Amino acid sequence: MPETWWRGAAIYQVYLRSFADGNGDGLGDLAGLRSRLAYLSALGIDAIWLNPWYPSPMSDGGYDVADYRNIEPIFGTLAEAEKLIQEAHDLNIKIIIDVVPNHSSDQNxxxxxxxxxxxxxxxxxxxxxxxxxxxxxxxxxxxxxxxxxxxxxxxxxxxxHLFAPEQPDFNWNSDAVREEFLDVLRFWYDRGVDGIRIDSAAVLIKDPDAEPDGLDPYTDRDAVHDVYREWRRVSDTYSGRFLIGEVWLPDQERFARYLRPDELHTAFNFDFLSCPWEPSALRRVIDTTLATHEPIGAPPTWVLSNHDVTRPVTRYGRADTSFTHDDRKHGMPSDRELGIRRARAAALLAMALPGGVYVYQGEELGLPEVEDIPDALLQDPIWARSGHTDRGRDGCRVPVPWSGDAPPYGYGGDPWLPQPPDWQELTVEAEEHDASSMLNLYRTALRIRRDRLGDGTITWVPLGDEVLAFARESGLTCVVNLGQEPVRLPDHQQICLASGPVDGGLLPSDTAVWLI
CATH class of the missing domain: 3.90.400.10 (Oligo-1,6-glucosidase; Domain 2)
Known part of the structure; x- marks a missing residue:
């Protein structure tokens, strides 16, 4: 891969605790992930991003880090992590890890x-x-x-502590803190890690002593950019490494400042993830994203889900298809078939856009949000901190089903969060043998994407207000019908891939196609 491999990469997010259990204790681990590398290679991804794998009391799923230079024993050992990096590299898969600089564990x-x-x-x-x-x-x-x-x-x-009491915030005015994290970057880069995902990247700098002045006292303070310039200087001493920020900001101009040539390489596009399934809204987000990134030469990223948000199959099946952290819409009715149809179309839309794309584990299987986890089994600190009014994020963290007709579906031991009893058709094993499955849609799309898409630009094709259509440099055109009525496809030689059945020259509602 070239040194700028990340500009158009397909990156798979592994929430390690829920991916695959190698030792039968019900918790996903490095042994389980290593045993499934062949699956990820066959899926067609370029890199794996792992959520925090460090020693942690797990007060917030590992985002409360006790030791930034070691591996949580329930996941394995540092030696196993080094083996994973090597085995992934042998399959031409890069490894990205999470670094949590805003706070540590109270056990640190x-x-x-x-x-x-x-x-x-x-x-x-x-x-x-x-x-x-x-x-x-x-x-x-x-x-x-x-x-x-x-x-x-x-x-x-x-x-x-901006998060849980078990997560005390670092004071980034401290030279010791700054030097500590520069050394953490070097530690993992020296072990072959290819990229660093920066958790809560915009909230490091804060001023608790300031009088109220109308400015946010802890989000997107100007001095945060000095931190990332230091990080970039370290990263640039290693070939082919990159930094990606978790930056939730409503102001695109402020967002773009994190992507200047001497700061982060990329940042997550949460506007796209949060956007409702509406043509004008999606067109606006895509245009704004491209307009933000192009002048500074940074590649956009396209994300439909992650470990913090409601899964697309459930989200897109609701009357309100947007997402906010303030209202997860727990319990809002969701039309499963409609959600699946839209999620399939959204996947082709995201993968066709220029830049990098992220796939969250289980997204490629069409897993729904699990909204009926018993109260006593919920582990997300949001549940307790909200006074049991917000059920939190556990519903998108339920362990992956691999095979079989009943839990634990080949995952390993008794899963730490319960899997639904009706997921037998959503296992990897079941979907591998179904040509029309979500898994095979993703595999085909990722294969075509590697050959024809990734980094670059788009040219919009006008096909009406209810349709998103654009051409890529390779000659591939993506068409998505978000209206209620079928629309006629533009002239083409063949359909490379469709998210659902296509009726002759007409593209049905909530369906996407790739044409050449």
Missing amino acids: AWFQEALAAGPGSEARERFWFRPGKDGGPPNDWQSIFGGPAWTQVPDGEWYL
């Missing part, structure tokens, strides 16, 4: 040292410790997971 050695050292200590300067105010916390900041963003320690001081 630095935080434990800070607790013991007491007020005014150098150890506490690595975090945000502050005295209280008027008998309460230093300010009224609220946690993203619900409830106050401050927790008091026995000596009376309070520490900041």
Whole structure:
């Protein structure tokens, strides 16, 4: 692969805890992933992105990191991780890992040292410790997971956590923190990791002591860009490595600043993921995305799902097809057949657009959101922090079904989250033998994409307000009908791939085709 392989790559997200269980304890692990590398190679992806695999108390699914230079024992060992990297490389698959720079675990050695050292200590300067105010916390900041963003320690001081109390925020004004993470990057790059995904990339810099001034006190502060310039300088000393940011920002101009030539290489396109299944909205997001990325030479990314959002099959089957973290629409009726039809079309749309594309595990099987997990089994901290009003993200993290007619469907041991009893038709084994399955649609699309799509530009083809159609440099044209009535296809030699049946020269509603 070229050094800029990531510009048009198809990247598969592995939520390790739910992918494949190699030792039978019900938790996905490195042994399980290594045993399924051949499956991922056959799927046609270029890289694997793994959610955090570090030692962690798992208060937030591993995003509470206790040690940034080792592997969580339930997943395996550092030696196994190095074997995974090598085995993936042998299959021409790159490895991307998650780095969590905003916060650590409260079990991290630095935080434990800070607790013991007491007020005014150098150890506490690595975090945000502050005295209280008027008998309460230093300010009224609220946690993203619900409830106050401050927790008091026995000596009376309070520490900041934008997420759960078990996730104390680092103070990025500290030189020690900055040097620590530069060394973490080198540690993993030296072990052959090809890319770094940066969690919560826009919230590192904050000012808890500032008086309210109308600016966001902790999101997208200008000084955050100094951090990523430092990271880029380290990354550029390694050939073919790249940085991708998790950047949730409504302002595209501000978003683009993270992608300047001396900062991150790419960032997730959450506007596309959140967009409703409506032609004008999707056209607007695509145009805005391309207009944001082209002037700075950065490739866009296209994402339909991940470990934090409602699965497309469920989302697209609802009357309201948009997504927000504030309202996951748990329990809103979803038409399964409609959702599947739209999810198949959306997959071809995303894969045809220029840049990189991300596929979240199970997306290629058409897995739905699991919305009936018993309350007692929910593990996402959002459930508890919201006072049991938000069921959180567990529904998209249910372990992957591989084979068989009943749970655990070849996954391994008794899964840590229960799999539905009616998933027998959604296993890899079942879908491999069904030519019309979602799995075979993804395999075919990824194969064609590798040959004809990826990085580049598009030229819109006008086919009416209800249709999205565009041509790529290779001569392939993507047409998506989002209207209620069939539409006539433009002139073409053949249909390379269709998300559903095509009636002669007419493209049915909620269907996509690739033409040459």
